[in-house]
Amino acid sequence: MKKITIAIDGFSSCGKSTMAKDLAKEIGYIYIDSGAMYRAVTLYCIEHNLFGPDGEIKTDELKQDIDKIHISFRLDPVTSLPRTCLNGNDVEERIRTLEVSSKVSPIATLGFVREALVRQQQELGKEKGIVMDGRDIGTTVFPDAELKIFVTASPAIRAQRRYDELRAKGQPASYEDILHNVEERDRIDQSREVSPLRKADDAILLDNSHMTITEQKEWLINQFKRAA
Numbered sequence: 539m540k541k542i543t544i545a546i547d548g549f550s551s552c553g554k555s556t557m558a559k560d561l562a563k564e565i566g567y568i569y570i571d572s573g574a575m576y577r578a579v580t581l582y583c584i585e586h587n588l589f590g591p592d593g594e595i596k597t598d599e600l601k602q603d604i605d606k607i608h609i610s611f612r613l614d615p616v617t618s619l620p621r622t623c624l625n626g627n628d629v630e631e632r633i634r635t636l637e638v639s640s641k642v643s644p645i646a647t648l649g650f651v652r653e654a655l656v657r658q659q660q661e662l663g664k665e666k667g668i669v670m671d672g673r674d675i676g677t678t679v680f681p682d683a684e685l686k687i688f689v690t691a692s693p694a695i696r697a698q699r700r701y702d703e704l705r706a707k708g709q710p711a712s713y714e715d716i717l718h719n720v721e722e723r724d725r726i727d728q729s730r731e732v733s734p735l736r737k738a739d740d741a742i743l744l745d746n747s748h749m750t751i752t753e754q755k756e757w758l759i760n761q762f763k764r765a766a
């Protein structure tokens with residue numbers, strides 16, 4: 539069977555990654571979480587003091603450093619899922635904190651950051667056989683992807699899922715803070731100038747507000763069978 543490219547975009551915390559991971563595992567494709575790459579750049583900025591006292595980004599300094607930021611993925615030997623590495627160090631847990639979540643969307647508005655990451659994402663997908671999730675995969679990274687999905691769910695449901703996930707990992711979290719973060723990221727992602735979050739014209743829309751993970755998985759596999 540010929541390999542295809544699968545782009546899964548959508549709003550923050552709508553379960554895209556879970557769907558994309560499950561599908562990739564089922565069909566033997568590579569899975570890439572493009573949001574992890576924007577998160578890794580954000581962690582680099584936090585660790586290298588590239589945010590000013592009022593949270594403003596030191597853009598000129600980041601521009602100078604952008605070619606020094608190397609993001610790679612290594613497969614976890616137990617789960618076989620990719621773990622994000624920043625300049626060779628495993629940062630998978632550190633990029634998932636609320637601090638990174640609250641700073642990542644402004645970083646993702648910067649054109650030079652997007653250019654650098656889109657180039658790497660296109661390189662990772664050049665052999666096809668890839669499932670990539672994000673915000674601009676179907677519109678910018680792989681506009682020719684054979685299967686494009688755009689996922690959405692209500693903000694309250696997305697915040698509740700994220701809250702449950704953080705609690706399950708033992709990370710303290712407030713539902714209100716998470717809801718605020720989800721809504722704020724949606725706002726910034728949809729209104730930025732470069733590659734704003736939007737459904738590609740040829741993407742299939744999925745509102746998974748009232749679907750179980752199993753139902754979402756079955757739905758996605760059916761879409762794959764139709765497209766492949």
Ligand code: C5P
Nearest residue numbers: 572573574576642643646672673674723
């Ligand atoms: O997918 P995740 O929520 O981890 O992504 C973190 C942030 O990275 C998003 O809120 C968005 O601002 C940015 N992002 C993006 N383009 C992508 C993936 C993520 O702008 N392709």
